Amino acid sequence: MTTSISESGAEPGAANPPPECPAHAAFAQGAALTALSGAEAQHDPRAVYEKLRAEHGGIAPVELEGGVPAWLVLGYRENMEVARTPRRFTRDARLWREWTEGRIAADDPLLQLIGWRPDVVSYDGEEHQRLRAAVNECLARFDRHGTRRHVQRYAHQLIDGFVEDGRADLVTQFAVYLPMLVLSRLVGLSEEHGPKLVEAIVGMVSGGEEAYAHNQYIISTLRSLTEERRRAPAHDLASWFVQHPSGLNDEEVLNHLRLVIVLGYEATTNLVSNTLRMVLTDPRFRASLAGGLMTLPDAVEQMLWDDPPLLVCPARFATHDLQFAGKEIRAGDMLLLGIAAGNVDPEIRPDLDAPMHGNRSHLAFSWGPHECSGQEIARAITDTGVDVLLNRLPDLRLTVPQDQLTWTASTWSRHLDALPVTFAPQRRRAPQRRRAPQSAPAAPTASAPVEPSAAKAALAAVAEADAQAKAHSRGGFRAALVGLFRRRR
Numbered sequence: 319m320t321t322s323i324s325e326s327g328a329e330p331g332a333a334n335p336p337p338e339c340p341a342h343a344a345f346a347q348g349a350a351l352t353a354l355s356g357a358e359a360q361h362d363p364r365a366v367y368e369k370l371r372a373e374h375g376g377i378a379p380v381e382l383e384g385g386v387p388a389w390l391v392l393g394y395r396e397n398m399e400v401a402r403t404p405r406r407f408t409r410d411a412r413l414w415r416e417w418t419e420g421r422i423a424a425d426d427p428l429l430q431l432i433g434w435r436p437d438v439v440s441y442d443g444e445e446h447q448r449l450r451a452a453v454n455e456c457l458a459r460f461d462r463h464g465t466r467r468h469v470q471r472y473a474h475q476l477i478d479g480f481v482e483d484g485r486a487d488l489v490t491q492f493a494v495y496l497p498m499l500v501l502s503r504l505v506g507l508s509e510e511h512g513p514k515l516v517e518a519i520v521g522m523v524s525g526g527e528e529a530y531a532h533n534q535y536i537i538s539t540l541r542s543l544t545e546e547r548r549r550a551p552a553h554d555l556a557s558w559f560v561q562h563p564s565g566l567n568d569e570e571v572l573n574h575l576r577l578v579i580v581l582g583y584e585a586t587t588n589l590v591s592n593t594l595r596m597v598l599t600d601p602r603f604r605a606s607l608a609g610g611l612m613t614l615p616d617a618v619e620q621m622l623w624d625d626p627p628l629l630v631c632p633a634r635f636a637t638h639d640l641q642f643a644g645k646e647i648r649a650g651d652m653l654l655l656g657i658a659a660g661n662v663d664p665e666i667r668p669d670l671d672a673p674m675h676g677n678r679s680h681l682a683f684s685w686g687p688h689e690c691s692g693q694e695i696a697r698a699i700t701d702t703g704v705d706v707l708l709n710r711l712p713d714l715r716l717t718v719p720q721d722q723l724t725w726t727a728s729t730w731s732r733h734l735d736a737l738p739v740t741f742a743p744q745r746r747r748a749p750q751r752r753r754a755p756q757s758a759p760a761a762p763t764a765s766a767p768v769e770p771s772a773a774k775a776a777l778a779a780v781a782e783a784d785a786q787a788k789a790h791s792r793g794g795f796r797a798a799l800v801g802l803f804r805r806r807r
């Protein structure tokens with residue numbers, strides 16, 4: 319069995335480097351490192367990127383939490399080059415000099431995000447091609463209409479959970495759940511797993527003492543699913559992974575299921591929230607939609623330019639000493655793709671107000687061999703989910719002024735805390751008739767169509783998770799959601 323850096327607990331693993339450390343100084347070539355996790359970056363990450371761009375150009379030395387040095391790629395073209403040239407900039411974290419030289423503690427939460435794992439993200443070359451073929455071919459089996467049908471069903475269920483109240487928070491009652499319900503269904507998990515998995519993923523990416531335990535919960539849930547599907551395949555991603563001709567072993571299957579859920583969930587939640595915010599706050603947008611000047615998919619693309627779900631994407635590692643964008647990069651240096659910074663590079667977007675909708679050449683899903691495999695699923699969840707919501711509640715109104723909306727940002731992403739709305743209360747939809755499964759019969763817990771009351775059940779489970787979290791003095795489930803991606807200081 320292959321062991322990942324983040325699970326080995328073995329050396330290397332001392333403490334993170336103090337700023338006066340010689341390796342740290344050599345990295346910055348004398349320049350001070352700008353903290354990507356400091357108060358300023360969390361309050362207004364874009365302002366920090368622009369300052370760095372003015373000072374350094376296309377690539378700047380920065381510091382992650384714990385004083386870990388890295389290069390942040392700011393230019394659009396530079397991001398493209400790093401993403402598309404694995405010969406010079408590999409995804410393989412086993413080359414990461416900070417780690418090989420023992421400056422990253424074995425329990426550093428950064429390893430959960432950046433550490434090497436036996437999955438498609440961590441390899442380049444032939445092994446990457448083998449794993450990527452499996453991931454892409456299996457994801458492609460969800461035909462467009464099938465995915466949209468699931469999204470519609472879950473969107474309606476979630477809306478049924480609050481439609482009679484005349485008010486809702488579209489972040490914590492809609493955007494946070496829709497992607498997880500859809501992804502859990504695609505992966506093959508039963509719906510009851512949705513809320514618990516959200517909590518575990520939030521806990522894992524938030525870092526802190528419980529990150530390891532949350533990761534273990536996710537792994538053990540997916541391990542059971544993998545074993546079950548080896549015995550009795552169904553119509554879901556777990557079954558297609560175990561059956562794929564590339565011969566994924568159990569460890570590879572569960573690591574890729576984990577990857578789909580963890581990567582897909584947080585980013586898609588951000589995209590749904592951001593798109594809803596735009597719909598509710600930008601009058602030009604609503605008028606363009608209503609007047610047929612812009613479609614919802616166009617609007618989603620505009621969001622992927624202006625407010626990408628991931629601000630910064632970890633990580634590439636220089637394969638050898640090299641010069642890049644005027645900087646001396648040493649073998650093993652970490653480079654971060656600055657997606658948000660690259661998308662507004664003045665070289666390619668001199669006028670940020672010029673509409674970009676319909677143009678898909680943004681960096682939100684990256685480029686090159688590791689370009690996001692699930693982008694069509696993310697788009698389907700977002701535009702179908704928002705469409706269902708707007709159709710059912712056309713009179714949605716934000717209850718707070720736009721400038722009172724708040725975000726929580728980390729090095730990697732920025733998400734809306736809440737989107738409180740009102741609307742004329744409506745009746746819930748009549749219960750839908752069950753549909754027959756489309757192809758291979760599914761295990762009853764995973765793929766059987768659910769009753770419309772599932773939304774109520776999901777929300778009840780959320781309430782229970784909330785109560786449990788409070789009982790354990792962890793600040794509550796909602797607080798954990800708000801703290802998504804906020805990492806240990």
Ligand code: HEM
Binds near residue numbers: 439577628685693
């Ligand atoms: C709006 C939502 C999403 C965004 C913004 C997003 C963005 C990204 C980015 C930036 C990468 C890294 C590329 C790189 O390292 O160069 C990536 C990789 C990946 N994403 Fe997504 N993603 C989203 C949703 C999803 C979903 C829903 C799935 C699965 C259903 C998914 C599956 C993957 C996989 C498997 C990879 C690894 C590909 C590889 O390394 O070859 N993503 N995504």
